[in-house]
Amino acid sequence: MAKKKQKSKKPAKAKFHFSAGHTVAKRADAGVLRHVPWRSVELETLNPLLQRQLVVGQEIMLARVLLKKGCIVPEHSHHNEQVTYILEGALKFWIDGKDIVVHAGEVLAIPPDMPHKAEALEDTVDLDVFHPPRADWINRTDQYLRGQK
Amino acid sequence: MAKKKQKSKKPAKAKFHFSAGHTVAKRADAGVLRHVPWRSVELETLNPLLQRQLVVGQEIMLARVLLKKGCIVPEHSHHNEQVTYILEGALKFWIDGKDIVVHAGEVLAIPPDMPHKAEALEDTVDLDVFHPPRADWINRTDQYLRGQK
Numbered sequence: 575m576a577k578k579k580q581k582s583k584k585p586a587k588a589k590f591h592f593s594a595g596h597t598v599a600k601r602a603d604a605g606v607l608r609h610v611p612w613r614s615v616e617l618e619t620l621n622p623l624l625q626r627q628l629v630v631g632q633e634i635m636l637a638r639v640l641l642k643k644g645c646i647v648p649e650h651s652h653h654n655e656q657v658t659y660i661l662e663g664a665l666k667f668w669i670d671g672k673d674i675v676v677h678a679g680e681v682l683a684i685p686p687d688m689p690h691k692a693e694a695l696e697d698t699v700d701l702d703v704f705h706p707p708r709a710d711w712i713n714r715t716d717q718y719l720r721g722q723k
Numbered sequence: 724m725a726k727k728k729q730k731s732k733k734p735a736k737a738k739f740h741f742s743a744g745h746t747v748a749k750r751a752d753a754g755v756l757r758h759v760p761w762r763s764v765e766l767e768t769l770n771p772l773l774q775r776q777l778v779v780g781q782e783i784m785l786a787r788v789l790l791k792k793g794c795i796v797p798e799h800s801h802h803n804e805q806v807t808y809i810l811e812g813a814l815k816f817w818i819d820g821k822d823i824v825v826h827a828g829e830v831l832a833i834p835p836d837m838p839h840k841a842e843a844l845e846d847t848v849d850l851d852v853f854h855p856p857r858a859d860w861i862n863r864t865d866q867y868l869r870g871q872k
Contacts, residue, residue, distance in 0.1 A: 607819045607837060611829040631832045633854045634783070634806050657783050659850070661810075670756045680760040683780045688756060701808070705782045705854050 588689035590650035590718040592710045605632055612638055620719045621645075623694070628711065635707035641665070641694035648718050649691035654704040656684040663698025667691070737838030739799035739867040741859045754781055761787055769868045770794075772843070777860065784856035790814070790843035797867050798840035803853040805833040812847030816840070 615627040623645035629636040664677045669690040676682045684690060710716040764776040772794035778785040813826045818839040825831045833839060859865040
């Protein structure tokens with residue numbers, strides 16, 4: 575990878591950026607039929623305001639993300655395409671030069687590599703879909719989420 | 724494509740099979756940030772028991788599928804990976820030699836090319852996630868769903 579600094583016309587990368595270089599080992603059961611009740615999935619606590627469950631397929635990852643009111647997701651970006659569906663509550667996003675409040679029953683489709691920050695305006699249940707699965711979430715190398723700013 | 728019949732050890736294809744050869748034109752807005760309330764998305768009626776809404780991204784498609792009790796989804800398969808999350812109700816699947824009832828709050832991860840059939844045991848709200856987006860659903864060439872058997 576080239577290391578020289580370039581004055582590019584592309585938007586600046588977020589402070590926390592996860593590129594395709596972050597890979598994840600293929601799960602042995604990724605290509606197998608699986609019936610997964612969410613209640614059977616480990617609920618990981620990332621910080622006092624943020625918990626998460628994952629169902630990881632081959633090329634699709636579903637994350638059920640529980641955010642308490644006031645939870646901040648610091649600005650970050652990733653090579654993974656993201657589709658966020660708010661099931662309960664509301665998240666305010668700062669993204670693409672705008673702020674957008676996504677309420678329950680609404681979807682935000684985020685292209686790859688677009689920096690975004692979010693804040694839970696209420697206690698929120700958020701379903702995040704990623705392609706490909708996010709290595710940093712699976713490998714738990716997502717330090718940007720592990721310590722409330 | 725070879726047309727000769729082969730006695731293969733692979734599992735038989737479903738009667739309705741959608742292969743990677745069914746492609747879909749890239750949507751102009753696929754790579755663009757989009758905020759989409761489900762209430763703003765066209766609700767397509769496929770048959771008296773089946774309705775559907777789509778949010779199509781670049782490599783991810785979300786489908787919100789509404790099935791009335793008794794709705795049958797005939798056996799079919801597709802090259803797309805599918806992850807089904809039942810939000811309300813229950814679907815019974817016939818898949819991989821088993822029958823599996825997936826209730827609200829549960830997920831079924833279906834690998835590519837695995838034939839499956841389903842029946843709604845109750846009025847059901849089903850969120851289906853596909854990678855890549857399903858050309859037959861976008862192009863409305865999914866005749867297997869358009870006429871209740």
